[in-house]
Amino acid sequence: MMSKRIKKITAALLTGIFCVSMIIGCSSKAPGESTDKETDVKEGSGKEDYKVGFCLQTMDVAVWNTMSEGMEAEAKKLGVEYGCQVANNDAATQISNIENMVAQGYDAIIIHAFDREAFADVVKEALDKGVVICAYDDNIIDASTGEPCNYQLTFLCDNYEIGYRVGTMAAEWTKETFEGDDPIQFGLLWHKEFQFQRDRVEGIRDAIAKLDPRIEIVEELEGLVTEDGVAAAEAWTQSYPDMKGIVATNDTALLGFSEAWKAAGKDVKDPKFGMFGNDGVKDAIDMVADGTILRGDVGLDVYNGGAQAVDACVEVLNGADAESVIMPMVNVTVDTADEWKSDTNLYK
Structure with missing residues (x-):
């Protein structure tokens, strides 16, 4: 049997x-436009050695490991310091990780929004301190309004x-x-x-x-x-x-x-x-x-999607108007599978 x-x-x-x-799923709804205070990130600081962080739900998922690899590779390419902290599926740990990254001087943080409302307060605090925020996987919702917080970027799937x-x-x-x-x-x-x-x-x-x-x-x-x-x-x-x-x-x-x-x-x-x-x-x-x-x-394509998210964060830090990232996707059939497998960034 x-x-x-x-x-x-x-x-x-x-x-x-x-x-x-x-x-890996996520909402495709983008948040509202950021306020002038939020988009005018660290203006005049002249800082070049940016730090970009990824606060992730867990590393127990193959594609998220691949995504983090893409972020790290892009950060290295851009001359940016990269760090990743893992919450092990716990919202309180995720909040603590975000707070730690802010305290450690991270200029931008990509936040895995595995709980839509739990991270609103810590995100507002980070924004008030001039940190660029990119919401990954879903929007981060302000429970008092039911709307996304006014962060600068999203990294979502359709x-x-x-x-x-x-x-x-x-x-x-x-x-x-x-x-x-x-x-x-x-x-x-x-x-x-x-x-x-x-x-x-x-x-x-x-x-x-x-x-x-x-x-x-x-x-x-x-x-x-x-x-x-x-x-x-x-x-x-x-x-x-x-x-x-x-x-x-x-x-x-x-x-x-x-x-x-x-x-x-x-x-x-x-x-x-x-x-x-x-x-x-x-x-x-x-x-x-x-x-x-x-x-x-x-x-x-989580590897290149992760790389694009880091690139967008750095663009905002440099004062540019960056577009939010939509996860790239490819239909794979018996006729196209070899093409996917030939790309070592996809086939992991």
Whole structure:
């Protein structure tokens, strides 16, 4: 039985990839314009040896390690000092880390806004001291107004677009693979806690409805970590033997599903089954390149996105009007996977 293999599968996967990589998600709404006081950063200081910091939720996610590497490389290129502090998923620690960076003289701080409202006060204090703030992953919300604080920059994803791309790849595959008007059963794996996940699901549904309404999402299950994918495989292979595919808001759950699929003796290259997700995790890209049931992935270019965020911070420090950063993304299929893999900054 598949359930006897769950622990073995999970352990193998967790050593190969970091879980929860889809939490890279974020709001695409930008904050209001900064005040003159906030944008006029350290005017006349003549300072050249800037310090740019990244206050991050956790390093237990592969793509965030890659993002920090991109930030560090860009800082070195620009002659800027770079530092990263990790909150280990704790908002109070994140606040303390931000306070420490301000006290240590950091000129700009990229803040992972994994709690939308918890960091508003410390951000206001940093802005009052002339620090450039870039909100990553989501906006930092002032609870008294319900609006984003007036910081200078954001580094966000267009999560609706990510989902729409996932749904588009799924619909293009079903149109090429299945004839007739009969419904095509799909499952959906996602994590309902976060708004960015809801945005991705909205994009998936809209693309499917427009491009191939034959696709019928027959069930939604939790899809955050490897174990979720394993559990979904166990459930759906029994309850929906005619299911033809899965759409998901990350790669990690799909990797769990595929391992359980193989463990059940099913063909990992079954031409009548397709999975579609996002993140660009190495193991997922390998599966796409090998022509397996994981047929399409929206790869997020976190390395170059991180570099762009540091560059934008330095531009503001130098008195320029920098644009906020939108995470670069690439559709990866069997036809384009080798191009992704050839870039060592993407394929990690």
